[in-house]
Amino acid sequence: MNSASDQAQMMADLSRKGVTDKTVLDAIEATPRQMFLPDLFQAQAFDDVALPIGHHQTLSQPSVVGRMTQALDITERMKVLEIGTGSGYQACVLARLCRRLYTVERHPALFQEAEERIKKLGLVNVTMVVGDGSLGWPEQAPFERIMVTAAAADIPEILLDQLGDGGIMIVPVGLDENDQHLLRVRRANGDIETEDLGQTRFVPLVAGKAVD
Numbered sequence: 001m002n003s004a005s006d007q008a009q010m011m012a013d014l015s016r017k018g019v020t021d022k023t024v025l026d027a028i029e030a031t032p033r034q035m036f037l038p039d040l041f042q043a044q045a046f047d048d049v050a051l052p053i054g055h056h057q058t059l060s061q062p063s064v065v066g067r068m069t070q071a072l073d074i075t076e077r078m079k080v081l082e083i084g085t086g087s088g089y090q091a092c093v094l095a096r097l098c099r100r101l102y103t104v105e106r107h108p109a110l111f112q113e114a115e116e117r118i119k120k121l122g123l124v125n126v127t128m129v130v131g132d133g134s135l136g137w138p139e140q141a142p143f144e145r146i147m148v149t150a151a152a153a154d155i156p157e158i159l160l161d162q163l164g165d166g167g168i169m170i171v172p173v174g175l176d177e178n179d180q181h182l183l184r185v186r187r188a189n190g191d192i193e194t195e196d197l198g199q200t201r202f203v204p205l206v207a208g209k210a211v212d
């Protein structure tokens with residue numbers, strides 16, 4: 001199969017797995033997943049599996065990217081923060097849906113590759129930095145949406161403080177690989193509402209900047 005039909009297959013698979021929001025599907029379709037993966041995994045680029053991106057990190061499976069993006073309920077006027085740029089794939093999907101995406105990665109090598117890909121795709125509304133995302137991006141807060149793509153021990157208070165009123169944060173919580181849940185946290189009129197979106201498996205959020 002060529003990559004166009006592989007991608008068509010992936011898109012059909014996403015709808016079957018509950019990713020039904022047309023703007024989210026369009027953003028995924030416009031982002032060639034193979035560009036974000038090492039040579040070794042090109043053949044699986046459109047399978048619904050998580051794949052290694054180097055430095056012991058992984059790019060989530062397409063259905064997880066789709067469900068998390070859909071749960072964030074983004075509109076085109078929003079300012080969004082992503083923690084854990086990784087390959088840059090999720091960042092590109094988010095950038096197509098919002099006004100400006102801020103993304104933080106602790107690993108300089110991953111950051112650099114992601115930056116090149118984002119440039120190559122012509123996305124000019126992404127601001128990115130190497131740093132410790134567990135601290136968020138206080139200078140740019142508040143954010144209307146926050147997506148954390150690495151697992152935290154608990155709902156990160158620091159990030160919650162950077163979420164504006166009416167804001168939504170999606171975060172995998174739990175450091176036990178077999179007992180980790182994706183949470184949708186909403187700040188409304190000063191109250192915090194939490195919804196469990198189900199079991200998930202992400203690499204841990206690690207404090208501090210990485211050295212190559």
Ligand code: SAH
Binds near residue numbers: 085104150208
């Ligand atoms: N969203 C990525 C996949 C994320 S994998 C993609 O689309 O490819 C998790 C990423 O979080 C890894 O790249 C890891 O280096 C990064 N990470 C872990 N802890 C971090 C922290 N404290 N600050 C910033 N990035 C972090």
